[in-house]
Amino acid sequence: MHIPDGYLSPVFSLGSGVVTIPAWAVATHKVRDVLNRRTVPLMAIFSALSFTIMMFNVPVPGGTTAHGVGGTLIAIVLGPWAAMLCVSVALIIQALFFGDGGILAIFANCLNMGVILPFVGYYTYRVIAGRSPVLSTRRIWAAAIGSYVGITAAALAVGIELGLQPVLFQQNGHPLYSPYPLGVAIPAMLLSHAFGASLVEALITALGFAYIQKQHPALLTALREVVSGGDVPTGEAQALPLWRIFALAVPLALVLLFIAGLITGGGRLDHLFGADWSQVSWPDVGIMLLIVLGIAVVLLPLTWLLLPARLKRVGTFFMALAIFAPLGLIAPGFAFGEGSPEDVQQAFGYIPQGLRDLNGLWNAPLSGYTINADFFTAPNAPLWHAALGYEISGIIGILLLVLVVSGLMLLIRRLTGRGGGEAEVSGKPAQPREGAL
Amino acid sequence: MSLEAEADGGQVGGQVSRGQEVEPLTFSRRERRQLRRQLGWVEQTLAGVTEAIERAVFTEEHARRPGWLQGLDPRIKIGMFMVTVLAASLSHSLLVLLLLYGLLLLVARASLLPFDFFVRRVWLGIPFFAGVVILPSIFFTSGGPRLFELDLGPLHLGPTPASLLGAAVFVMRVGDAVSLAVLLILTTRWADLLKSLQILHVPQIFILLLSMTYRYIFLFLHTVNGFFEARKSRTVGFTSGGEQRAWIVTALVTLMNRSFQMSNEVYAAMCARGFTGTIRTYSDYRLRSGDVLALLGAALLAIGLFFLGRVLL
Structure with missing residues (x-):
């Protein structure tokens, strides 16, 4: 998702700083208010963690691997403002020292992955988690859905930014930068993430959250204890029974389908999905x-x-x-x-x-x-x-x-010769270990 | 799929005993695929970690060489980088971009960067990717006479001179921008690069954050390397994808927990050494006439390229 230099017009790349820089300024103040002098070491070490998480290859069903971003998990643990700083610092270091993502495009990349991703992810998590206890199963689902929505929103933002280039910057009808219009760039980014990277991210976030709940629950309350100075009700770990998951998911899916049908049918009940059901x-x-x-x-x-x-x-x-x-x-x-x-x-x-x-x-x-x-x-x-x-x-x-x-x-x-015969992984015949016997 | 079901075909491991013919260690195709699945992600992560460390070491090594760019003041270099990358990004003329690339090759030579490495690193990486991305847009173009036509059923495809030129400009521009970034990164030590960010009015706290982060990244990379090496050397037999993901998440959260503890310790250590929250840096950079001339040259070059692009179009 790292946009290299040359894909975006420099005007646009630097212009996205209009959103990113104030967001950083607000985040720095918010985090400093809460953490005071502790800001620097905590942020620095979690930025390094964020950088390292992006290096993890996760085995995916089907035999391939994918990268995670981990922005939502960090946002759940540290809060969205701190997560924003951490992921941004990691992205800046990737661009400045490792050549991953453009240098002019730093603002745009930080906007997508550093601002939009943790914020959308965190608030989706909060809305779904509600007032449930910190150790409840509902929060695992909330973390999974939050990270899914967060990274998909970031992909949508990348799609919009790339898709805006041919609209805004062209010469004699020829696009100067990324040539694909919104109608191509957005579906390409959205689909490739919604059915790929976002699923991996959701899986990793959910598993990570469950593991934190089980082994290090202090990570989920420690910062809030610092802030509120009091104790945070942790509650008990409770497994949601399978029937209840289905009881929640099936009506939700039906309602979503119904709404989608209403939208595509122009709001008429007998024309759901644009079909004439009275026939x-x-x-x-x-x-x-x-x-x-x-x-x-x-x-x-x-x-x-x-x-x-x-x-x-x-x-x-x-x-x-x-x-x-x-x-x-x-x-x-x-x-x-x-x-x-x-x-x-x-x-x-x-x-x-x-x-x-x-x-x-x-x-x-x-x-x-x-x-x-x-x-x-x-x-x-x-x-x-x-x-x-x-x-x-x-x-x-x-x-x-x-x-x-x-x-x-x-x-x-x-x-190819009977399938089982060739040995390439370890072609060398095992040496007889006579000396050992 | 169960492990037992996977381990039935082929022979794994020859029985070794004195005086007998030793059966070679053979794997069926399915087992080879299984093996790749067992260790592929571990090896990819290890390769990524190694590459990051290698790059950093390589950068430091080249930043210490007595080349032209290495001798310049880092603040001047940031300024030069900004004006030239802006000129390259704003340029829409292939000729100008090629001219700039030729100049960059000369500068790389003058800065004692290995020539093939500089070219390879730039052109095998991102611009190649950019070329693949741009490919469909060459063929799906409307208007203008086509050089040749491909008829795929209802689709009529073909490049026009304009679409070819547009694609070449796009790839060349990405190549120039990446070359510039590589030049800046390879000839400047990271500590200098960070300090020189001050001239861009980056707040002190950010610079401190960046420098501490950069330092801890290597600690974490080292730790992760240890995690994955340990996993690789202890993996015997086949495990399920679920187990692998569970392990990777355990590694991730363990790292996160360690980060928390480490941040406490680092903070205590900082306090013990008199950290009060205000950040002071010292800088003994002095501009020399060569630096100023270089910046002026870069600015003139950028302006020249900009107007040359306008004239040529």
């Missing part, structure tokens, strides 16, 4: 749901039992996807990115030339994700017929994919 015949949907459920009850346990241990989870997951896929048929309109040219014409009023040329290159046997038989595609057939066709074609598709992939794997293994 749906609900008895048909009921029958379809019943049949889908019946199939799931039979097929899912069967898949689980039949598959080898290695594939159990993945295989059952894909099977569940295939079985529940027809739920999408309920929605009137078309699935995003899957529409046929007719759907596109209905929606936009015209067919792009390229789409018309490309379409019809290949007439698939399972075209439209269903089977070309009257039983499934007849215009008056009940909804569950279509659903069944959808499902069967989905399962066939997955089986085909598995066949193709495993065939390829087999071929590759044959070509």
Whole structure:
């Protein structure tokens, strides 16, 4: 996330100091008021810690590694103002002495990772944590969500800054600095973080917070004891039972979906997600749901039992996807990115030339994700017929994919010589240790 | 996945006994991938730590050489850096940027920096990355005649002279800015660099913070190096990703707890040595005529480059 020099216009880079420098000034005063002369050693050592945390490679599921920033965790322990100073100092040292991130871009980088990240992270944490005791499980969730939101907000800020460059600084229509407009830069930064770095950061923060609670709870209260001079109620560690997590998460997800639907549907209740729900015949949907459920009850346990241990989870997951896929048929309109040219014409009023040329290159046997038989595609057939066709074609598709992939794997293994033979990690034969015996 | 399930294929470790044919230590592909997963993140962190220490040592070493830039006053160097990097950032002409880069190579030579290192460090790092970032924008361009066209279904791609020039200017500008930063960093000792920040009106408390932080970074790097070396040398067999993450978090929080204790001790030590909260520094820098001439030269160069860019466009 470190922006190098040359990506931002120097006017913009130095101009972001208008926000960053006053923020530093306020932070210095706030921290000095609380800590007095202790400011310098504490801040210096935590800045060094922040620098070191950024060097940690965290193993991520899937075999790769990622870096954490740790800004939110430091903000939870030291408070947002102190965290702001610590992360900023670490960033300045990275730029000045290690050439990581531009020198002119210091203000912009400190704004993103030093100011926005700890502040958004910390206050999200505070809002979710509420008045719960310091040792409660709710605070772990609050730390995870806070750090996730914090680093995603920082990524959003980077996206906005990069995306503003072609808008603000261009010559004869040619961008002078980072060339991608807001519509490209923001989604690129947001998506790559929301599904990658932010998840890692949330995981590390949650695990770190839980460990602090368990082993060093003083870290969570010591500073506040300094400030308030009194004792801070720590409370008891209490595990949130799984059912309660689900009871919280499911309604929350539903409410979020509902709000998203209202926004995309223009605020009309019968047009959630932009679809006309009054066209749906609900008895048909009921029958379809019943049949889908019946199939799931039979097929899912069967898949689980039949598959080898290695594939159990993945295989059952894909099977569940295939079985529940027809739920999408309920929605009137078309699935995003899957529409046929007719759907596109209905929606936009015209067919792009390229789409018309490309379409019809290949007439698939399972075209439209269903089977070309009257039983499934007849215009008056009940909804569950279509659903069944959808499902069967989905399962066939997955089986085909598995066949193709495993065939390829087999071929590759044959070509590279049986797969298990080569020894490169430790190619040297073990020396017989005769002298030792 | 369970450890037992992972350890079934291939042969690990030959049985060693006197007089028998020794079976070579072989690993199946899956085990090799497992091994990489076991130690890859440890080794990457160790490599990062080592590189940071190495860079710092390297910098100090080069900052002590008797070159031209090393001999200049650090405050003057900061001023020179600021004016030239501003001129480079404001310039939109490829010719001017190339000219500046040529000058930078000469300055690097005069400052006794190893030539290949200077070029390699600059061009293999960030500008290469910048080149990858800029690549799509060369092809997705609108307007102007294209040099050649690629038809990918509905997409018509192709570079125009303007988009190529724009990309070259962008990469060259990043290259110049990074070269300037490397020149400044490699020829100035960090203590001097920090003190000279005073001319930019950076408050004393920040400079003290920066210098203390820089000092403790190496202590922490050393500690982290110890953590990871210990982990690496004691890892036998396969552990799950969950265990690895749990370990790394333990290391992180342990470091944080140590930071707290250390800050208490450092504060006590500072108090014992008479620290009262006011910060005093001494500086015995004196400007010489060579310094002033260098700054003037850099300023003239920056202004010249700026106007040359305007004329050439």
